[in-house]
Amino acid sequence: MKNIGSVHITNDILANEEFHIKKRFGQNFLVDKNILDKIIKEAHISEQTDVIEIGPGFGALTEGLVSQARRVLAYEIDRDLIPILEKNFSDVHNLILVNQDILACDIDADIERYLPGSTETIVVANLPYYITTPILMRFLEDSKQVSSLFLMMQAEVADRVTSAPNTKAYGALSVVINYRAITKVLFSIPRSVFIPRPNVDSAVVMFTIRKEIEKRPTDEKKFLMFVHQCFSQRRKTLLNNLRQAFPNQTREALENHLIKCNLAVNIRAESLTTAAFIMLWQNLVSNNIKD
Numbered sequence: 403m404k405n406i407g408s409v410h411i412t413n414d415i416l417a418n419e420e421f422h423i424k425k426r427f428g429q430n431f432l433v434d435k436n437i438l439d440k441i442i443k444e445a446h447i448s449e450q451t452d453v454i455e456i457g458p459g460f461g462a463l464t465e466g467l468v469s470q471a472r473r474v475l476a477y478e479i480d481r482d483l484i485p486i487l488e489k490n491f492s493d494v495h496n497l498i499l500v501n502q503d504i505l506a507c508d509i510d511a512d513i514e515r516y517l518p519g520s521t522e523t524i525v526v527a528n529l530p531y532y533i534t535t536p537i538l539m540r541f542l543e544d545s546k547q548v549s550s551l552f553l554m555m556q557a558e559v560a561d562r563v564t565s566a567p568n569t570k571a572y573g574a575l576s577v578v579i580n581y582r583a584i585t586k587v588l589f590s591i592p593r594s595v596f597i598p599r600p601n602v603d604s605a606v607v608m609f610t611i612r613k614e615i616e617k618r619p620t621d622e623k624k625f626l627m628f629v630h631q632c633f634s635q636r637r638k639t640l641l642n643n644l645r646q647a648f649p650n651q652t653r654e655a656l657e658n659h660l661i662k663c664n665l666a667v668n669i670r671a672e673s674l675t676t677a678a679f680i681m682l683w684q685n686l687v688s689n690n691i692k693d
């Protein structure tokens with residue numbers, strides 16, 4: 403173990419490799435061995451587990467991952483980090499390093515290509531915060547191979563993706579994520595354990611992908627857009643947001659849909675569970691007013 407994620411080694415790399423930290427890539431390097439160990443422990447990696455890592459940086463988290471996993475497929479966008487990673491892991495044989503933007507790759511095709519015969523693929527990453535939501539949606543919407551994700555993200559986003567109805571943080575993102583996965587905040591992380599120090603605190607969230615979605619709504623993509631429309635103006639009632647989304651419908655017709663679904667006509671979107679959104683959507687679909 404080189405202990406890459408220590409203040410000492412990280413500062414050494416910064417001093418000796420002429421590497422310049424790039425804010426535009428959300429580079430905040432984690433330098434706390436206890437936290438790194440805790441993330442690895444929570445991910446329950448076995449010898450059969452393949453791990454996808456997004457943004458290995460200098461390899462602080464990667465070091466623990468390669469020691470536990472069958473294989474680690476790591477995507478790093480910054481080409482200046484590739485020679486540093488190659489040097490840090492020159493004696494490691496289960497690391498597949500790809501110099502690519504995670505948002506530009508086809509996840510399941512890459513799993514087949516780089517991790518053939520994989521029986522369990524999970525994602526473990528300290529995410530670049532500027533693209534947390536697109537990365538999440540990519541994995542939740544596009545991958546059929548990944549079974550769970552352990553992601554470090556901004557604490558405020560962690561709240562949004564895990565919050566329940568009738569709480570301040572609950573919104574379209576909470577519903578859309580809850581539709582795909584069971585979420586849990588595992589622990590929080592102070593901003594003081596990163597170089598450079600970010601302006602926000604962080605948290606690690608576990609996402610367990612739902613294998614079977616019980617009541618899959620008709621036209622899933624449109625359903626997910628519908629959820630966003632329901633929250634488009636937070637201060638307005640759900641009925642008012644529906645009126646904007648379906649301008650051809652009368653107020654009365656839309657009210658009737660709410661009543662049929664046992665929803666009060668003055669209810670706000672933030673009070674609806676995922677199941678209630680699905681029920682409302684199905685009701686609109688069965689009456690042909692989904693467009």
Ligand code: SAM
Nearest residue numbers: 427430431432457458459478479503504528530
């Ligand atoms: N894993 C390291 C750690 O914990 O110290 C670095 C984490 S840092 C918050 C985010 C990393 O993601 C950086 O190495 C950055 O270059 C990389 N990155 C940023 N955008 C990316 C993208 N679109 N695709 C792949 N990697 C990206």
